[in-house]
Amino acid sequence: MQDSKALKSVGRAAAAAVMGAALMVTGLGSEAQAEQFGPxxxxxxxxxxxxxxxxxxxxxGGIASGISTTIDLSQVGGANALQYTLLGFNQTPPSAPSNFLAGSSIAAETFTTGQKVAITPTNYVNPLVSWGTQLVTANDTRLNIPKADALSFSTFLNQSGNNSLNGGFPVRMSSDVDTLLNIIGRNNAPQGNVALANLGTALLTAAGQFTISAVPIPAAAVLFATGMIGLVGVARRSFNMTA
Known part of the structure; x- marks a missing residue:
């Protein structure tokens, strides 16, 4: 009985590792700074x-080897405390919302069953994809965008101001500056109670130092995930054709 439980636990951990590896590996590509984004x-x-x-x-894909860069925060200050989050997806509709990444105030393993069931991927991924498409269509490469702008983050993903990424998640999907942000992913899974993967943690300081540290992934999981690399090429072509 105990052996069976142990095996199930190992199986769940391996599945989460594979999901994390798939999201990371399928995202391989060169680093870019233009603010138009895609798969x-x-x-x-x-x-x-x-x-x-x-x-x-x-x-x-760069999460796996860690990321370190400097962010200019000089244009986003004000009376309120700054928050930050991370966004990403690997597939476009109709394949979406199976593959996505997001910043979270809590780690993947901390989500309760009820919270996992309450995740609504379409609420998050569909407006994220639409936002990216519209930025490309408008040839908009601004780093700093007024909150009230039609192409702002708040317009597409935080209209309610509750940091749930358009109601896609039942927990806060951001952290305050100078506080760790968890990076969670979900791969090839329908809405419902399925495993979330921890991909790493991020930290943005008030001085603008931004770093990402990845969660170590077993080599076997990475090898398994390499079979999904072709998905990003297909997704990018589809995204560019619809833009």
Missing amino acids: GDLVLVVYGNNTELVQKVGTI
């Missing part, structure tokens, strides 16, 4: 005042 891109958002920062800090 596989890792997007940092800093918000809380009248101007929001939207900046690509690399790719989802």
Whole structure:
């Protein structure tokens, strides 16, 4: 009986590792700074005042080796405390919302069963994809966007101001500056009670230092995930055709 429980626990841990590896590996690509984004891109958002920062800090694949860069926060200050989060997806509709990444105030293993069931991927991924498409269509490469702008983060993913990424998650999906942010992922899974993967943690300081530390992934899981690399190429072509 105990052996059976142990095996199930190991199986769940292995599944989460594979999901994390798949999200990371399928996001492989060169780092880019232009603020138009698409499948596989890792997007940092800093918000809380009248101007929001939207900046690509690399790719989802880059999480595996860690990321370190400097962010200019000079345009986003104000009376309110700054918050930040990370956004990303690996597939576009109709495949979405099976693959996504997001910043979270709590780690993947801390989500309760009820919280996992309450996740609504379409609420998050669909407006995220739409936002990216509209930025490309408008050829908008601004780093700093007014909160009230039609192409801002708040317009697409935080209209209610409750930090739930448009109601996609039942917990806060951001952290205050100078506080660790968990990076969670979900891969090829329908809505419902399924495993979330911890991909790593991020930290943005008030001085603008931004770092990501990855969760170690077993080599076997990474090898398994390499079979999904072709998905990003297909997704990017589809995204570019619809833009």
